[in-house]
Amino acid sequence: MTADIETGAHAVAPETADVLAVTEEVWRSFLGESEPLLPGPPSDRADAVTGAVTVTGGWDGAVTVTFTPEGAAAAACAMLGLDPTDVPSPGDVADAVGELVNMVGGNVKSLMPGPSTLSLPVVAGGRVTPASEDREVVRLDLTWTGHPVTISVHTKGSR
Amino acid sequence: MLALIIDDSRAMRMILRRIVTGLGFEAIEAGHGREALDHLERGRVPDVCLIDWNMPVMDGYAFVTEVRSRPEWRHITLMMVTTESEHGQIVKALAAGAHEYVIKPFTPEAITEKLELLGLVRDGALV
Numbered sequence: 001m002t003a004d005i006e007t008g009a010h011a012v013a014p015e016t017a018d019v020l021a022v023t024e025e026v027w028r029s030f031l032g033e034s035e036p037l038l039p040g041p042p043s044d045r046a047d048a049v050t051g052a053v054t055v056t057g058g059w060d061g062a063v064t065v066t067f068t069p070e071g072a073a074a075a076a077c078a079m080l081g082l083d084p085t086d087v088p089s090p091g092d093v094a095d096a097v098g099e100l101v102n103m104v105g106g107n108v109k110s111l112m113p114g115p116s117t118l119s120l121p122v123v124a125g126g127r128v129t130p131a132s133e134d135r136e137v138v139r140l141d142l143t144w145t146g147h148p149v150t151i152s153v154h155t156k157g158s159r
Numbered sequence: 160m161l162a163l164i165i166d167d168s169r170a171m172r173m174i175l176r177r178i179v180t181g182l183g184f185e186a187i188e189a190g191h192g193r194e195a196l197d198h199l200e201r202g203r204v205p206d207v208c209l210i211d212w213n214m215p216v217m218d219g220y221a222f223v224t225e226v227r228s229r230p231e232w233r234h235i236t237l238m239m240v241t242t243e244s245e246h247g248q249i250v251k252a253l254a255a256g257a258h259e260y261v262i263k264p265f266t267p268e269a270i271t272e273k274l275e276l277l278g279l280v281r282d283g284a285l286v
Contacts, residue, residue, distance in 0.1 A: 029264035030174065079170040081177065092169065099168040102213070103263045106242025114245045120167075120213055 013137035014111045022107040023151050031078045040143030051101030051123045055109045057116030061155035063105035064128045071147025072097050094123040163205035164188045165195045167214040178267045183285040192217030212241035227256035236277050
């Protein structure tokens with residue numbers, strides 16, 4: 001449980017440190033240990049590539065991973081074992097981003113009250129606009145191989 | 160020995176393929192449970208299946224249940240490799256007939272260790 005800074009109310013939300021730990025483990029396992037995730041400035045590029053999964057049940061929320069197109073392509077190359085200078089297909093990029101958000105989301109789900117169901121990942125161009133009743137409870141602005149990466153957790157506003 | 164990798168992510172199938180072929184397995188792939196059953200029904204019966212849970216068309220749990228309902232496939236070793244990490248889900252998969260359960264993200268060493276526990280691998284190579 002985390003306290004809402006503005007209202008003092010409590011919402012069921014994962015701890016930021018736990019989400020970071022989960023994300024770092026996914027990155028280390030599948031994108032290699034030589035290029036760690038580092039804190040970075042927020043990125044709001046309109047041509048972003050976003051992967052999203054939703055969790056429903058004991059906890060209702062959504063987890064998104066947002067890359068720049070170049071970062072998404074670099075992640076796909078790393079996961080598929082391609083040379084970093086290769087140009088992966090759009091399908092391979094979507095597949096890689098989808099699997100990354102699937103792993104981050106699945107592990108966030110494990111931090112929260114259950115039982116819950118994890119959706120299949122959806123990957124699309126652009127940034128995710130959450131439903132009006134949803135609140136962003138965790139946001140990590142990071143960089144990986146010089147590319148911005150944003151991890152975001154939204155949950156239903158329970159006050 | 161033949162390993163059947165069942166995951167809707169091509170990237171994940173490639174990662175698992177690299178691990179198991181490095182241990183000496185021949186590997187075939189399926190993007191969901193139904194496609195995996197097609198392999199089995201065509202006579203490509205593997206020694207071990209590495210099975211994701213959340214997939215379109217037929218999920219991993221339904222695949223395990225279907226395989227365990229067929230006596231001729233009883234010898235196949237079934238290993239879940241999935242992000243589903245709730246205790247209830249793990250118990251459900253094992254009760255349905257899965258032998259082992261690996262939670263994503265994993266390391267190559269974790270997969271190898273599980274295959275060793277299952278008696279398929281020893282000292283980094285097929286038994």
